[in-house]
Amino acid sequence: MASDTKKTEDGLARKGGLVSKRSLKRSWLIWEMFPQTCYNYERMMGQAAAHTFVPVVKELYKDDPEKQRELMKRESEFFNVHVEFGSCILGMAIAMEEEKAQGAPIPNEFITNIKTSLMGPLAGVGDTIWQGVVIPILLGICIDLTRMGGGNIWGAILYAVLILLAAFALSYANFMFGYRAGSEAVVDFLEKGTLSRILKGASIMGCMVMGGLIVNYVSVTCGIEFSSAGTAFNLQADLFDTIMPKILPLAATMGIYALLKHRWSSIKIIGLIIVIGIVCGLTGILTFV
Structure with missing residues (x-):
């Protein structure tokens, strides 16, 4: 006992x-x-x-x-x-x-x-x-x-x-x-x-939670800008930020998720991000804020 x-x-x-x-x-x-x-x-x-x-x-x-x-x-x-x-x-x-x-x-x-x-x-x-x-x-x-x-x-x-x-x-x-x-x-x-x-x-x-993290920590900014009749139209400021804020970070995140679902390795995805970043950065499609 x-x-x-x-x-x-x-x-x-x-x-x-x-x-x-x-x-x-x-x-x-x-x-x-x-x-x-x-x-x-x-x-x-x-x-x-x-x-x-x-x-x-x-x-x-x-x-x-x-x-x-x-x-x-x-x-x-x-x-x-x-x-x-x-x-x-x-x-x-x-x-x-x-x-x-x-x-x-x-x-x-x-x-x-x-x-x-x-x-x-x-x-x-x-x-x-x-x-x-x-x-x-x-x-x-x-x-x-x-x-x-x-x-x-x-x-x-x-x-x-x-x-x-x-x-x-x-x-x-x-x-x-x-x-x-x-x-x-x-x-x-x-x-x-x-x-x-x-x-x-x-x-x-x-x-x-993941949605909140995307908004705060994923940054994708479009650098394309049009000029017409002396007026500049910036896609990021005048379209995306006005109608669909943070749509590009969401699109990038969902694109990476889709690649993971198709069994892409993390190394391949990182390589793709680097290539896209270099090409879009040099052409002005994307910009850094």
Whole structure:
């Protein structure tokens, strides 16, 4: 009873469980610090997932090296997910391995299948929210701070600190949620459609954020000007800025997006931008403001 109380005093390890809170925290830290360990196209993040089990495997099968090898082999299979949002899968896997070690009739394939079925949805929502919303918003704020001039570097420092704090906090919360709740809560979360609603909302917000970034950070200015009867007509000032402000930056961004959809590499796109910039700059079609 004393052992159970010690393990659950901070709400991390579960009552009657084999995994200590110290090992659980070490497992989470390994996952957050080394998610790309031995990354390869055969197993993706599989070996990093197995690395996560290093602190707990001997607690689960203290006197059974064969069971330890079996667990590590099972957890090193193909796995790929967003690091912070997908950390709950690793916490859940530890919980299931713990139940299995205590005699629960959990087949090996069940643990693998649960991990495989959850990694896709959580990778999708993680990439959408983290890379499409959190990072652009934070970058936009911090870039503006840096561009204030005077050798100001606080924007860069603030971004580095905040993105690390956010990543560690989110990863830790998800990891411990997965461990405490187990597979049932995560699957229920998906079946109720909560994930799809979050994903839809994040996609809409991501589009709004990207639109704001295009207006502020993409610059394309037309330099074409006509003269008639002593009156100059500038396409940029008298047409685009009057009727369709920022239409050229939007067109350039959507053109690059279309090339990416047609599987153009980033190197080819950068090369094309350089060529277009040189040609249009020399001919006066585009100008620098």
